[in-house]
Amino acid sequence: MSEQVVIGKATEATAARSVLFKLVMFSLSLGIVPISSYFASEEYLWNGNSTYAAITAVVSANVVLVAYIISSVLEDRPMAPDTSAKTLLESKKQQ
Amino acid sequence: MSSCPPYAPFFGFAGVASAMILSTVGAAFGTAKAGIGIAGLGSFRPELIMKSLIPVVMSGIIAVYGLVVSVLIAGDLRPEGYSLFAGFTHLGAGLACGMTGLAAGYAIGIVGDSCVRAYVQETKVFVSMVLILIFAEVLGLYGLIVALIMNTSAIASKDIC
Numbered sequence: 212m213s214e215q216v217v218i219g220k221a222t223e224a225t226a227a228r229s230v231l232f233k234l235v236m237f238s239l240s241l242g243i244v245p246i247s248s249y250f251a252s253e254e255y256l257w258n259g260n261s262t263y264a265a266i267t268a269v270v271s272a273n274v275v276l277v278a279y280i281i282s283s284v285l286e287d288r289p290m291a292p293d294t295s296a297k298t299l300l301e302s303k304k305q306q
Numbered sequence: 307m308s309s310c311p312p313y314a315p316f317f318g319f320a321g322v323a324s325a326m327i328l329s330t331v332g333a334a335f336g337t338a339k340a341g342i343g344i345a346g347l348g349s350f351r352p353e354l355i356m357k358s359l360i361p362v363v364m365s366g367i368i369a370v371y372g373l374v375v376s377v378l379i380a381g382d383l384r385p386e387g388y389s390l391f392a393g394f395t396h397l398g399a400g401l402a403c404g405m406t407g408l409a410a411g412y413a414i415g416i417v418g419d420s421c422v423r424a425y426v427q428e429t430k431v432f433v434s435m436v437l438i439l440i441f442a443e444v445l446g447l448y449g450l451i452v453a454l455i456m457n458t459s460a461i462a463s464k465d466i467c
Contacts, residue, residue, distance in 0.1 A: 230356055241363065245370045249377060262458050265378045269450060272370045279363050280436065283356045 230286075237279050245272040310389045310467035317393035318383045321400025322376045325453070328404025329372025329446070332411025336365030339415030343422035350426050357432060358425060361418025364443050368407045368414065371450045375403040378457055387467060395460035399453035406449025413442035 248271040253264035340361035348355050379396045421435035 233356075234359070237363070238366075241366050241370065245374060246377065249374060261378055261381055261461075262454050265374050265450075265454055268374045269371065269447070272367050272374075276363055276367055280360060283360065286356055287353070 233282065233286075237275065237282075241272065241275050244275055245269070308467065309391065310387060314388050314390045314393040315383055315385065317390070318379065318388065318396040321393075321396035321398070322380045322383070323400070324397070324404045325372050325379065325400035325407075326376040326404070328401075329375075329407025329411070330369050332408035332446075333365040333369035333372075334411070335408075336368065336411035336413075336415035336418065337362050340365065340418030340422060343419035347422050347426050354425060358422045360436065361414055361422065361439055364414050364418075364439050365411055367443060368411045368446045371446050372403055372407050375399065375450060375453045375457075378454070382457070382461060387465075389463060389466040391463050391466065392460040395456050395463075399456040399460070402456065403446075403449045403453040406452075407446045410442055410444075410446035410449075413445065414439055417442055 245268040249264050249268035252267040253259060253261055256267070257263040344355065344358050344362070347358050379400060382392070382396070417435070417438050421431055421438065424431045425435065
């Protein structure tokens with residue numbers, strides 16, 4: 212019983228660290244990617260046309276957002292059977 | 307009455323400032339209000355935190371819209387040869403992006419708070435939360451589109467004086 216608790220806490224710690232790392236990466240990319248894509252695309256892609264560069268920056272920011280949503284849904288996918296089993300056990304215990 | 311008075315850049319800079327300031331106010335409200343709900347959820351179900359941070363990321367996108375419009379307008383400001391027409395256009399563009407960002411951030415905050423609290427009890431709320439948040443964020447996108455259109459007309463009127 213205590214071994215299970217220790218293993219559970221170890222997996223929780225590693226899971227928390229990977230979640231934190233992922234959050235930090237997404238925060239940094241949300242700050243860096245749009246502005247860098249604005250200036251880079253204005254210089255190299257669109258020959259100084261700043262409107263197209265702004266559209267590129269907005270599209271890249273939304274790409275980061277969609278990537279975050281997909282990664283959060285995929286992260287919860289393998290845990291979904293565990294949580295449903297846990298809630299089933301808890302409801303049985305309450306009965 | 308010349309069409310390039312020396313006080314014309316005042317309106318251009320006011321547009322830059324208002325785009326950044328107002329959209330940041332909206333994003334801050336959205337982040338704070340959604341953060342209240344996420345803090346409440348985190349004490350019950352910590353495994354749902356990654357999904358429930360989506361309103362916070364969307365508020366960040368609203369601030370990015372304001373930042374992009376500010377950088378876009380600030381790239382066209384000049385001390386000489388800057389017409390009053392361009393100044394007013396830039397002010398309108400900045401206000402359009404800023405005020406719509408304020409509205410979008412407000413909506414994202416309230417929707418994020420309520421939906422994240424409901425997500426604790428019912429996991430099917432997640433899809434509808436994402437849909438409502440997307441509709442709220444598109445409001446800021448409309449303001450950004452109008453700001454881009456106005457800025458192109460300001461660019462087109464470059465050599466008035």
